[in-house]
Amino acid sequence: GQQLNQSPQSMFIQEGEDVSMNCTSSSIFNTWLWYKQDPGEGPVLLIALYKAGELTSNGRLTAQFGITRKDSFLNISASIPSDVGIYFCAGQPPLFGNEKLTFGTGTRLTIIP
Amino acid sequence: EPEVTQTPSHQVTQMGQEVILRCVPISNHLYFYWYRQILGQKVEFLVSFYNNEISEKSEIFDDQFSVERPDGSNFTLKIRSTKLEDSAMYFCATRGGLAGEEQYFGPGTRLTVT
Numbered sequence: 001g002q003q004l005n006q007s008p009q010s011m012f013i014q015e016g017e018d019v020s021m022n023c024t025s026s027s028i029f030n031t032w033l034w035y036k037q038d039p040g041e042g043p044v045l046l047i048a049l050y051k052a053g054e055l056t057s058n059g060r061l062t063a064q065f066g067i068t069r070k071d072s073f074l075n076i077s078a079s080i081p082s083d084v085g086i087y088f089c090a091g092q093p094p095l096f097g098n099e100k101l102t103f104g105t106g107t108r109l110t111i112i113p
Numbered sequence: 114e115p116e117v118t119q120t121p122s123h124q125v126t127q128m129g130q131e132v133i134l135r136c137v138p139i140s141n142h143l144y145f146y147w148y149r150q151i152l153g154q155k156v157e158f159l160v161s162f163y164n165n166e167i168s169e170k171s172e173i174f175d176d177q178f179s180v181e182r183p184d185g186s187n188f189t190l191k192i193r194s195t196k197l198e199d200s201a202m203y204f205c206a207t208r209g210g211l212a213g214e215e216q217y218f219g220p221g222t223r224l225t226v227t
Contacts, residue, residue: 040223041221042204042218042219042220042221043204044218045215045216045217045218048215088155088156090156099146099161099168099169099208100146100158100161100169101146101148101156101206102158104155106155
């Protein structure tokens with residue numbers, strides 16, 4: 001099946017620093033989604049990307065859909081304590097009617113006091 | 114803001130027992146999904162459901178699993194005879210009817226099989 005490689009696996013940063021993480025795939029996706037998950041809770045949608053090359057912002061978050069349609073990155077600027085959590089990318093394949101999301105392995109963000 | 118709700122939040126069951134996990138989708142959403150997440154791992158697709166039938170399922174979704182929408186509101190996942198390896202968080206997700214709309218996830222049900 002399709003695999004999404006997400007990196008880095010974990011990040012330890014200080015409050016106020018910028019964060020960058022990315023996902024790569026061996027196959028094409030039509031849609032890239034970025035979710036944040038807090039412990040014991042469900043994934044919360046942060047940003048959705050639908051077109052190759054698209055760059056979308058949501059507050060301090062910026063994400064891009066790679067032009068090859070095989071990768072995406074997420075940037076967080078000026079991190080704050082509530083940014084702590086696990087970030088997952090998810091891709092949706094191009095086949096019509098095939099809506100399952102394939103999730104990346106996650107990036108755990110920790111803010112060092 | 115509309116949200117997906119799931120019950121129970123935590124279910125403990127003995128191996129071999131049947132469990133039913135329930136989800137109330139966002140109103141007017143037409144596409145429904147179940148995913149699971151084993152502790153410390155990534156989220157995995159189980160099944161998608163549209164127009165009262167399964168549209169796609171993964172290899173995880175074997176004969177022990179079934180889904181239905183019995184009353185037009187709740188969307189349920191049944192595991193007929195639970196195994197230890199079924200212990201995981203189970204998430205329901207729903208999507209509206211337009212192409213390209215995102216999937217919104219519920220808070221999950223933690224299933225513990227002993």
